[in-house]
Amino acid sequence: MEPSDEALCQRVAERDEAAFDLLVARYQERAYRIAWSVLRDGEEARDVSQEAFIRLYQAAGGFGGRARFSTWFYRILVNLCLDHRRKHAWWKRVLGGGRPDEPDGREAVIERQPAEPVDPLAGLGREQVMTQLWAAVATLSPQQRAVVTLHVQDELPTREIAGVLSCSEATVRVHLHRALISLRATLGKA
Amino acid sequence: MALTHPETELIPYAKGELAAAEHERVAGHLATCAACRESLAAFGGILESLARTAPEPPAVPWGRYRTELREKLEARRHRAWTAWWRRPVPLALSASLAAALVFIAVRGGQQPATVDVASVEQAVLGARLDLLRQYGIVENLDLLENLDVIHNLDGLETSRKG
Numbered sequence: 209m210e211p212s213d214e215a216l217c218q219r220v221a222e223r224d225e226a227a228f229d230l231l232v233a234r235y236q237e238r239a240y241r242i243a244w245s246v247l248r249d250g251e252e253a254r255d256v257s258q259e260a261f262i263r264l265y266q267a268a269g270g271f272g273g274r275a276r277f278s279t280w281f282y283r284i285l286v287n288l289c290l291d292h293r294r295k296h297a298w299w300k301r302v303l304g305g306g307r308p309d310e311p312d313g314r315e316a317v318i319e320r321q322p323a324e325p326v327d328p329l330a331g332l333g334r335e336q337v338m339t340q341l342w343a344a345v346a347t348l349s350p351q352q353r354a355v356v357t358l359h360v361q362d363e364l365p366t367r368e369i370a371g372v373l374s375c376s377e378a379t380v381r382v383h384l385h386r387a388l389i390s391l392r393a394t395l396g397k398a
Numbered sequence: 399m400a401l402t403h404p405e406t407e408l409i410p411y412a413k414g415e416l417a418a419a420e421h422e423r424v425a426g427h428l429a430t431c432a433a434c435r436e437s438l439a440a441f442g443g444i445l446e447s448l449a450r451t452a453p454e455p456p457a458v459p460w461g462r463y464r465t466e467l468r469e470k471l472e473a474r475r476h477r478a479w480t481a482w483w484r485r486p487v488p489l490a491l492s493a494s495l496a497a498a499l500v501f502i503a504v505r506g507g508q509q510p511a512t513v514d515v516a517s518v519e520q521a522v523l524g525a526r527l528d529l530l531r532q533y534g535i536v537e538n539l540d541l542l543e544n545l546d547v548i549h550n551l552d553g554l555e556t557s558r559k560g
Binding site: 229232233236237240241244245250253254258259261262265266338341342345356359360361365366367378381382384385388391392395 | 405406407408409410413415440441444445447448449451452453454455456458460463464466467470471474
C-alpha cells in the first residue's frame with residue numbers, strides 16, 4: 209500500500225531522503241503547472257516550484273497535519289509564486305515591458321495553446337474564442353488566476369483554495385466571481 | 399423582500415459546496431431570478447471550457463528537474479552551515495559573548511580580597527627577611543628599652559636625692 213502524502217511528509221521531517229524523492233515525484237508536475245499558470249514563464253515556474261520543494265524539505269517538521277498535505281504544500285508554492293511576481297513586477301515596469309517571449313502577457317499564451325480536441329461541432333470561431341478566453345485568463349490578477357487554476361485544473365473546492373491562499377472562503381468566492389465576470393465580458397466582445 | 403443576488407455563491411452552489419441552508423436559499427433565488435440563472439449557465443460554461451482546453455506549460459525533462467532540485471538542496475544545506483559565520487551581526491554578537499565569558503572567567507577566577515592582603519603581607523615579610531634573621535636583636539629590644547628605663551630611673555633617683 210502506498211504511503212499517504214501526510215505520512216511521507218512526516219518521514220521527510222525525520223530527514224528520510226527517499227520519502228522526499230517520492231513526494232517530489234508525486235507533486236512535481238502539479239507544482240510546475242500551478243507555478244506556470246501564475247507566472248506564465250517556464251524557467252521561472254521551474255525555479256519557483258523547485259524552491260517550493262526545498263521549503264517543503266526545510267519546513268516538513270512544521271506540518272502539523274491539521275490540513276491536507278496538498279493544501280499545505282500548495283500554500284507554500286502559491287505564496288512563492290505571488291512573492292516572485294511582486295518582486296519582479298517593479299523590474300518589469302522599469303524595463304518597460306515583459307520578457308521577450310511574453311511581450312504583453314497575451315501572445316505567449318496564444319502560442320502555447322494546445323491543439324483543440326477534435327470536435328465536429330467546433331469550428332474555427334470556437335477555437336478563436338477559446339484562444340481569446342485563455343488570453344483573458346493571463347490578464348487576470350495573480351490571485352484571481354490562482355483561484356481559477358486551482359478550481360479548473362486541480363479541481364480544488366473553495367475551502368481548500370482558501371487554505372492554499374490563506375484567506376477566507378468568501379474572499380475566494382469573490383476572486384472567482386470577479387474573474388468569471390471579466391472572462392464573460394471577454395466572450396461578449398468576441 | 400429586498401432582491402439580493404447571490405452572485406458569489408453561484409459556482410459553489412453548482413459544485414455542491416454550500417451548507418444545506420445556504421444551498422436552499424440560492425436554489426430558491428434561482429427559481430425566481432432569470433438573470434442569476436443566466437449567469438450560472440454562463441459561468442459554468444466558461445469553467446467547463448477552461449477545464450477542457452487548459453494550455454500545457456513548456457515540457458520539462460523531469461529527471462533533470464529532480465537532479466537540479468537535489469543540487470539546489472545540497473547547496474542550500476552547505477550555505478546554511480557556513481552562512482552563520484559570514485553574517486556580521488551574529489559574528490559580532492558571538493565575539494561579544496566570547497569576550498564577556500572570558501572577562502567573567504578571569505574575574506571569577508581571582509582570589510578574594512582578604513587573600514590578596516595576606517599575599518602582600520607575605521611579600522613584605524619576605525623583603526624584610528634580613529631583619530628577621532637578626533631576630534635575636536629584635537627579641538632583646540624590650541630588654542634594651544628596660545635598661546634605658548632603669549638607667550633613667552637611676553638618674554631620677556639621683557636627682558631626687560640631690
